[in-house]
Amino acid sequence: MSGAMNFRSRLVPLPINNVDTDQIIPARFLKTISKQGLDRQLFNDWRYDAQGQPKPDFILNQPRARGAQILLAGDNFGCGSSREHAPWALGQFGFRAVISTSFADIFQQNSLKNALLPIMVPADAHTALFALVDRDPEAEVTVDLASQTVTLPDGRVVEFPIDPFSKHCLLEGVDELGYIMKNEEAIAGYEALRVGSINTLA
Amino acid sequence: MHPPTLIEKIWNAHVVHEQPGAPTLLYIDLHLVHEVTSPQAFQDLRERGLNVRRPDLTVATTDHSIPTTDPSLPIVDAIAATQVAQLEANCRDFGVRCYGRRSERQGIVHVIGPELGLTQPGMTVVCGDSHTATHGAFGALAFGIGTSEVGHVLATQCLLQRKSKTFEVRVDGALRPGVTAKDIILALIARIGVGGGTGCILEYCGSAIRALTMEQRMTVCNMSIEGGARAGMVAPDDVTFEYLCGRPYAPIGADWDEAVARWMQLPSAEGAAYDRSITIDADRLGPMITYGTNPGMGIPVTAPLPEPAQVADPLQRDSIRKALHYMGLEGGRPLLGHKVNVVFIGSCTNSRISDLRSAASLLKGRRVNPQVRVMVVPGSQQVKRQAEAEGLPEIFRAAGCDWREPGCSMCIAMNGDQLQPGEYSVSTSNRNFEGRQGPGGRTFLASPLTAAAAAITGVVTDVRTLL
Numbered sequence: 001m002s003g004a005m006n007f008r009s010r011l012v013p014l015p016i017n018n019v020d021t022d023q024i025i026p027a028r029f030l031k032t033i034s035k036q037g038l039d040r041q042l043f044n045d046w047r048y049d050a051q052g053q054p055k056p057d058f059i060l061n062q063p064r065a066r067g068a069q070i071l072l073a074g075d076n077f078g079c080g081s082s083r084e085h086a087p088w089a090l091g092q093f094g095f096r097a098v099i100s101t102s103f104a105d106i107f108q109q110n111s112l113k114n115a116l117l118p119i120m121v122p123a124d125a126h127t128a129l130f131a132l133v134d135r136d137p138e139a140e141v142t143v144d145l146a147s148q149t150v151t152l153p154d155g156r157v158v159e160f161p162i163d164p165f166s167k168h169c170l171l172e173g174v175d176e177l178g179y180i181m182k183n184e185e186a187i188a189g190y191e192a193l194r195v196g197s198i199n200t201l202a
Numbered sequence: 203m204h205p206p207t208l209i210e211k212i213w214n215a216h217v218v219h220e221q222p223g224a225p226t227l228l229y230i231d232l233h234l235v236h237e238v239t240s241p242q243a244f245q246d247l248r249e250r251g252l253n254v255r256r257p258d259l260t261v262a263t264t265d266h267s268i269p270t271t272d273p274s275l276p277i278v279d280a281i282a283a284t285q286v287a288q289l290e291a292n293c294r295d296f297g298v299r300c301y302g303r304r305s306e307r308q309g310i311v312h313v314i315g316p317e318l319g320l321t322q323p324g325m326t327v328v329c330g331d332s333h334t335a336t337h338g339a340f341g342a343l344a345f346g347i348g349t350s351e352v353g354h355v356l357a358t359q360c361l362l363q364r365k366s367k368t369f370e371v372r373v374d375g376a377l378r379p380g381v382t383a384k385d386i387i388l389a390l391i392a393r394i395g396v397g398g399g400t401g402c403i404l405e406y407c408g409s410a411i412r413a414l415t416m417e418q419r420m421t422v423c424n425m426s427i428e429g430g431a432r433a434g435m436v437a438p439d440d441v442t443f444e445y446l447c448g449r450p451y452a453p454i455g456a457d458w459d460e461a462v463a464r465w466m467q468l469p470s471a472e473g474a475a476y477d478r479s480i481t482i483d484a485d486r487l488g489p490m491i492t493y494g495t496n497p498g499m500g501i502p503v504t505a506p507l508p509e510p511a512q513v514a515d516p517l518q519r520d521s522i523r524k525a526l527h528y529m530g531l532e533g534g535r536p537l538l539g540h541k542v543n544v545v546f547i548g549s550c551t552n553s554r555i556s557d558l559r560s561a562a563s564l565l566k567g568r569r570v571n572p573q574v575r576v577m578v579v580p581g582s583q584q585v586k587r588q589a590e591a592e593g594l595p596e597i598f599r600a601a602g603c604d605w606r607e608p609g610c611s612m613c614i615a616m617n618g619d620q621l622q623p624g625e626y627s628v629s630t631s632n633r634n635f636e637g638r639q640g641p642g643g644r645t646f647l648a649s650p651l652t653a654a655a656a657a658i659t660g661v662v663t664d665v666r667t668l669l
Contacts, residue, residue, distance in 0.1 A: 017521050018396050018496050022635040027614045031267050031281040033241035033288045045637045050623065074517055076397035079430060079496070080635060082332040083239065084348035105366075105400060105432050106332060110348035163364065165224045176350070177250075180358045183227055186219040187360055190229055 005171055007096060008142045009069035012059055013133045019073055020080035021107060025089045027081070038085055039092035060093070064137050069096045072129055076100070077118075078107025087111040097143050099150070101126050112166045113176065117143065119150060125158040145170060205471030208437050209368050209403050212343040212468070216326050218360055225362040231325040232342075233355045234311045235262040235298065237289040238616070239330030243353035244292040254296040256359045261320060262293050262300040265310045267616045270579050270606035273303050282617065296356075309582020309608045312336040312550040316420060317584050319449025323438035323465040328355055333550045333632065334433075335426040339419035340446070341438035341468050343403070346427065367477035369402035369431065373410040375484035380666040382560070383418035384552060384630070384649035386410065387425040388490035390482060392500035399431030402478065405470065406436050410484035416445040417554040424551045425632050428497035437469035489665055492634045492647040493537055494525035499634070501537070503652060503664050509533040528636055529644050530624070537646070537662050544627040545576040545657040546639070547603075547650055549613035552630035553581030555588045557650045562597045564654040564668060570602035571660030577604045577619065579611040603657070615640045628656040 029041040047058050054061040071090065077100040078086060087110045090098065097117040108118045121129070132139050132152060142151040145167060150158045169176060206214070219227040233256075240262070247254070254260060267282040277283035286303065293300035301307040307314060312333050315321040321337040327344035328334060330352040337344035347361065354361055373386055391398075404426050411419065419436045426434025436442075443462055446452045453461045492500040493507050499522070501507070510526065510533050513519040526533055531540075547553070547561050558580060570576050578598050580586040586608055589595060595605040612619040613631035615638065621627055623642025630653050634645035646662060655665040 015517065015520070016524070017517050018498075020496065020633075020635045022633065022638050026637055026641070027266075027616050030238050031279070031285050031616060033245075033285055035242050045641055050641070076400065076430070079396050080332065080427075080633060082330060082346040082348055084242075084350060102397060102400060104397070104430060106346055106348060110350065113348065113350040163225070165362075168223075176362060177246075177354050177357060180227065180354055180360055180362060183219050183358075183360070186227065187229075187358060190218045191359075194229070 005145045006143065007069055008140050010064060010138060010140055011070045011072040011099070011129065011133045012065045012068045013130060014059060014071060014073045015130055017074035018076045018079055021078055021083050021086040022080055024078065024086040025083065030083060030085055035088050036092070038089035042089040042093045067094065069094055070141065070143065071095050071098045072133065073098055073100045076102050076104060078111070079104040082106045082110070084110045084114070087114045087116045091116050099126070099129060112170070115170060117145065117170075119143065119160045121150065121158050121160055128152070128156070204475040205473050207368050207470040207474045207476065208341060208405055208435055208468055209343065212324055212326065213365065215324070216343075225364045227360050228326060228363045230328050230355050230359055230361060231259060232315070232320055232327045233260045233359070234315055234327065234329035234334070235260060235289075235352070236266055236311050236329070236331065237264050237285050238266040239349050240292065240352055241285065241288050242349050243330070243356055244296065246353045247296070247356055252357045254298055254356045257297040257299070259359060260298045260356070261315070262289060262298050263308055263311050263314055264289060264303050265608075266610045266614060268303055268609045269617050270609045270611045270619055273607055279618065306583050309584065310550045310553060310610055312420070312424065313553060313581030313585065316340065316416070317449065317582060319446055319452035322446065322452070322461070323442060324468050328361065332427040333424050335431070336420050336424040336550055338423040338426065338433050338435035339416060340442055341435060341465070343433060343435065345432040366432065367402045369399055369404045370476040370479040371404050371406045371482070372408040372479065373406065373482045373484050374408040375410055375486075376413065377410060377484050377487065380489055380651060380669055381487050382649040382651060383414055383421040385487050385490040386482065386484065387422045388492065388497070388500045388647065389487055390480075391425065391429045391498050392490065393482075394429050394480065396428060396496045396498040397430045399426065399429040402431045404429070404431045404434035405476070406434060411436055412439065415556060416441060417556045420554070421551055425497065428632060438465045439469075489649060489652050491537060491628075491652060491662065492645070493529060493531060494522065495528055495634060495636050496525070497632065497634060497647060499525055500647070503648070503662065504538060506536050507531055507533050538664060540662045541626060542574055542628050542646070542656045542661060543625040544621055545574055545653050546579070546612045546627055546629040546631060547653050548577065548579030548581065548611050549629075549631035550581065550610070551632045552650050553579060553585065555585050557630065558585070558589050558594050559592070561650040561654040562594045564651060564665070565601040565603065565657065566597050568601055568658050570657045572602075573660050574657055575604070576602065576657045577606060577612060579606045579619075580608050582608050601657075612639050614638070615643070628653045628662065
């Protein structure tokens with residue numbers, strides 16, 4: 001759960017809007033009962049041809065994607081299905097952050113629970129980042145969660161929002177389920193008050 | 203303080219705990235579980251030595267990865283068979299009731315919740331599936347969650363949630379013949395886009411929504427997520443109560459009267475304020491169809507395809523160009539008359555009895571075009587039994603359709619029900635993403651009526667010409 005806090009990396013540009021989770025990992029790979037081994041299937045249908053051979057023109061198959069930790073994507077990244085396999089696959093490939101102008105709600109929540117940072121930047125910064133990797137594919141940026149910033153090679157600093165609780169959980173390695181369970185008294189109290197109005201499916 | 207909306211009333215009634223700087227701890231009344239998004243959550247519980255806190259509020263079924271062939275036969279796909287067996291083992295070990303493949307209550311999770319009366323007004327409902335929005339048709343706050351959150355609810359019956367914005371979708375007027383609930387929601391998503399409702403919960407209201415049956419309201423709410431909204435709701439009314447009365451899990455006797463009295467307090471108060479609002483004129487809607495690779499790429503079936511060159515925004519222009527290329531279509535031309543290989547009638551959007559009746563009404567006494575493969579997949583065992591009692595399978599078979607067993611089937615194409623690369627479907631499902639119905643497959647989303655029309659003619663058709 002640690003290590004997503006401050007890092008420097010190249011960017012993998014994917015200038016496509018509304019990338020849905022069916023593209024991130026197609027549904028036919030969701031028959032697994034494990035969380036592991038999903039990196040091979042990340043962007044499967046864009047990444048491989050019908051014979052399973054890598055398509056050389058797809059960005060993840062190019063040398064610049066090797067070791068890169070940041071995906072730079074178009075607007076509304078992660079829309080569609082709620083599958084948490086999407087952030088699992090992105091994380092297992094090596095990504096620690098996705099930068100976009102906006103994220104689908106469920107994808108964003110799933111990512112935060114898996115130490116994959118959804119970094120939302122304003123449109124002008126988004127354009128500047130695409131222009132940067134266009135000019136220099138090797139350009140690196142620094143992500144710092146504590147200061148909520150992305151720093152470009154020319155020193156420009158772009159701030160990004162993150163909800164304080166998620167930030168705290170990521171920085172301190174707080175386990176959300178453990179946190180909820182500390183509220184046992186409140187949960188039991190709520191159940192005791194609501195006993196008549198909860199449908200017990202009796 | 204403005205008077206509260208339906209959404210705010212339900213939220214307020216489910217707050218377990220609030221702490222500055224942290225999201226609200228919200229209680230969940232009903233947790234629906236299926237085989238695809240739960241195994242890793244149960245595994246997490248095992249590793250932590252935790253139990254399911256409220257098995258009495260948890261119901262499981264198998265729908266996504268199961269074949270739609272004879273349930274007495276074993277599942278051929280070994281990976282799917284393992285997943286289904288794992289769900290059954292998890293439910294056994296943790297004491298969760300499971301309406302599995304051979305249960306008479308099995309079906310698509312968003313079909314069985316309502317039909318069993320599990321889903322009720324005022325509830326919070328979650329499931330590891332984005333189409334959980336369906337249950338909002340009852341005036342429940344219902345939304346999809348990821349597998350980590352499935353684990354949270356299994357273990358604690360609670361979720362950490364941040365309040366969403368409220369978005370009023372007012373649909374006034376009356377739908378014309380051949381125009382359906384599916385056309386309302388496709389028109390809305392075409393207008394706001396697939397990210398238009400991000401961060402919001404939709405509340406559908408207006409005279410056209412009031413005039414819809416419960417099954418039609420479910421079709422509308424189901425696709426709220428395709429507009430980016432995690433939830434979409436309709437305030438409960440007599441239509442809701444009439445649908446629920448007598449269902450297996452609905453309250454009875456004095457409990458029913460007490461429940462209805464409580465449910466009648468739920469609708470948004472007069473003067474309630476929303477963060478956003480939009481109005482749709484039902485009278486002006488025609489049958490809708492999608493042409494592209496996300497559900498926001500929809501047009502009236504009679505309209506020409508968009509011309510990418512006329513789109514100002516470069517990424518948007520690229521999206522449309524890329525979508526048309528994937529779909530093998532040319533901008534500016536009509537979609538009417540375009541060849542169709544497969545018609546799929548089913549999914550959590552449109553597999554209920556009224557959807558099947560609607561398709562059957564058009565297919566009765568007609569024949570499917572011999573070039574088209576037509577699959578009709580009822581949403582649940584109960585829908586299947588009801589259809590059989592009404593003689594619908596005979597109508598479908600006589601027309602040349604394939605009548606199958608309940609499940610998600612070709613909506614998600616996990617079970618072998620899928621398109622071949624390059625094939626075109628008209629599908630009553632909810633997603634037209636690249637490869638959603640099989641790698642290389644190309645999906646036109648539409649209503650059961652429009653799908654049935656394409657089945658008959660073999661091409662994209664304005665159903666109003668066949669009525």
